[in-house]
Amino acid sequence: MAVTGMAHPLPDVAVRANFEQNGDWMLQIEIDPRSFEPDPNVAPYLTHADLGATAPEQKEKLKDKAREYIKRVLEVVLDPVVEVKPDFTWDFTTMENVPLKQPEDPVMLTGTWKGKIPDGTTGYSIKALPTGTLSVLYHNTALGKKVERYQILFPGENSYVLDLKTFTPRTKAPPLITAESAQAVTGGDPMCPMCEAASGGGYTLPAVVSVVLIVLLVTWLRKKRQA
Numbered sequence: 001m002a003v004t005g006m007a008h009p010l011p012d013v014a015v016r017a018n019f020e021q022n023g024d025w026m027l028q029i030e031i032d033p034r035s036f037e038p039d040p041n042v043a044p045y046l047t048h049a050d051l052g053a054t055a056p057e058q059k060e061k062l063k064d065k066a067r068e069y070i071k072r073v074l075e076v077v078l079d080p081v082v083e084v085k086p087d088f089t090w091d092f093t094t095m096e097n098v099p100l101k102q103p104e105d106p107v108m109l110t111g112t113w114k115g116k117i118p119d120g121t122t123g124y125s126i127k128a129l130p131t132g133t134l135s136v137l138y139h140n141t142a143l144g145k146k147v148e149r150y151q152i153l154f155p156g157e158n159s160y161v162l163d164l165k166t167f168t169p170r171t172k173a174p175p176l177i178t179a180e181s182a183q184a185v186t187g188g189d190p191m192c193p194m195c196e197a198a199s200g201g202g203y204t205l206p207a208v209v210s211v212v213l214i215v216l217l218v219t220w221l222r223k224k225r226q227a
Contacts, residue, residue: 008034008044008045010040010041010134010135011031011032011034011035011040011134012032012134012135012136012137012152013029013030013031013035013070013073013074013132013134013135013136013137014028014029014030014136014137014139015027015028015029015074015126015136015137015138015139016028016029016030016139016140016141017124017139017140017141017162018140018141018142019117019124019140019141019142019143019162019164019167020143021143023116023117024114024115024116024117025114025115025116025117026112026113026114026115027076027086027088027112027113027114027115028097028110028111028112028113029066029070029074029088029110029111030093030095030096030097030108030109030110030111031066031069031070031108031109031110031111032045032106032108032109033046033062033065033107033108033109034046035069035134036062036065036069040134045106045107046106046107047103047104047105047106047107048094048100048101048102048103048104048105048107049103049104050107051092051100051107052103059092062109063090063109066088066090066109066111067088067090067111070088070111072129072131072132073128073129073131073132073133073134073136073155074126074127074128074129074132074136075126075127075129076124076126077124077125077126077127077158078118078121078123078124079121079122079123079124079125079161080120080121080122082118082120082121084115084118086113086115087113088111088112088113089111089112089113090109090110090111091109091110091111091112092107092108092109092110093107093108093110094106094107094108095108097110117164121164122163122164122165123161123162123163123164123170124140124161124162124164125158125159125160125161125162126138126153126158126159127153127157127158127159128153128154128155128156128157128158129155129156130155130156131155132155133155134155135152135153135154136152136153136154137150137151137152137153138150138151138152138153138159138160140162140167142162142167143167147162147167147168147169149169149173160173
């Protein structure tokens with residue numbers, strides 16, 4: 001694997017589902033091989049050029065790692081409860097299931113499974129298992145159109161349920177955090193969300209970070225205007 005001095009974003013696991021009117025259902029999982037490293041944040045990408053120099057047995061080992069990895073980080077949930085264990089076929093692609101072309105293209109492991117929605121199933125969602133360490137991206141396509149809402153899930157979180165009759169989320173998305181709502185929460189103190197989280201106020205870490213960043217940005221803009 002080539003070593004590079006460039007910083008790369010922390011990898012995540014992308015989960016894409018595609019539903020058709022006739023009940024056909026496709027699941028696709030995208031995993032960055034850096035996810036298998038002890039510290040994915042500093043691990044370099046596996047590039048198309050690297051892959052070309054990788055022995056066939058090593059490529060198969062990477063696919064085996066993907067099969068085992070997905071069992072630790074993701075659970076597919078159907079409503080009513082039906083056990084489903086997709087048997088993914090794994091291929092080497094670049095991001096978004098695009099074929100590898102250029103030598104510097106980053107390599108992804110893309111797993112694809114096709115099946116039928118079980119009779120009586122009315123809802124689909126996923127769970128990012130607590131044993132995972134990276135975020136999971138939840139994307140859906142239905143009847144040829146992307147469902148506008150998508151989610152970033154952290155270990156232990158559940159996605160919204162996609163209604164398989166209307167192909168819309170069963171629950172509304174949470175309201176956007178604005179500068180005004182951030183101030184209302186913090187009382188003008190950017191560090192207040194941390195106190196709230198520590199006291200069991202119900203804020204998750206991503207929400208806390210978002211609020212703090214927004215409030216700091218608003219404070220900086222006000223000081224700049226006053227200067």
